[in-house]
Amino acid sequence: MPQIDDxxxxxxxRIQSDFPIASRPYxxxxxxxxxxxxxxxKRLAKLKKSGIIRKIGGSFVPEKLGxxxxxxxxxxxxHCIDEFAAVVNRYxxxxxxxxxxNSFNVWFTFIARSMAEIEANLKKISEETGVTxxxxxxxxxxxxxxxxxxx
Numbered sequence: 641m642p643q644i645d646d647x648x649x650x651x652x653x654r655i656q657s658d659f660p661i662a663s664r665p666y667x668x669x670x671x672x673x674x675x676x677x678x679x680x681x682k683r684l685a686k687l688k689k690s691g692i693i694r695k696i697g698g699s700f701v702p703e704k705l706g707x708x709x710x711x712x713x714x715x716x717x718x719h720c721i722d723e724f725a726a727v728v729n730r731y732x733x734x735x736x737x738x739x740x741x742n743s744f745n746v747w748f749t750f751i752a753r754s755m756a757e758i759e760a761n762l763k764k765i766s767e768e769t770g771v772t773x774x775x776x777x778x779x780x781x782x783x784x785x786x787x788x789x790x791x
Contacts, residue, residue: 642690647675649791651683655696657788702751708778709735709751710758713744715773721746724769731761744775 644652650673660668666684667677687693702709716724721739728737728748737748752758755778762774 642687642692644687644692644791647673648683648687648692651680652687652693652789652791655684659696707751707753708755708758709749710755710776710778712748712750712762713740713775713777714746714748714771715744716746716769716771718745720769720771724771727765727769731765733758733761744773 651669654669654673659665662668664677666680669675670677670680673680684693684696688696714724714728724746725737725739728734728746731750733750733752735749735751737746739745740747750758750761752761755776759776762776766772766774
């Protein structure tokens with residue numbers, strides 16, 4: 641497992657919930673923690689290459705942008721889980737998917753302009769993979785939390 645030092649922890653804590661919206665965000669972060677902009681960029685590149693950071697990007701509220709989101713759960717046969725996940729991942733509205741120890745073993749989040757679009761895409765996924773048992777579980781009420789991992 642890749643190792644991180646105290647400086648990496650400070651940078652990771654800083655970028656999780658308070659990423660500067662500026663033309664040179666890494667310079668602002670560097671000034672805040674006593675490094676150079678280049679040092680911050682190099683450390684983040686190393687953390688990305690090692691797999692500690694998957695991506696740096698914005699997190700949006702779909703409804704405020706005219707989209708809806710839903711959680712989906714599928715019963716994919718054990719022998720075709722990877723193939724099923726690869727098909728699901730090809731859809732631009734899928735934000736992530738994960739395996740669960742359950743009969744509904746592949747779960748994923750789908751975002752689109754309408755529920756009809758999501759349902760049409762779920763039908764295509766089912767036709768392409770042969771997985772016919774896919775639940776569409778739209779939220780009826782959303783409870784958002786700030787997922788900040790204090791390192």
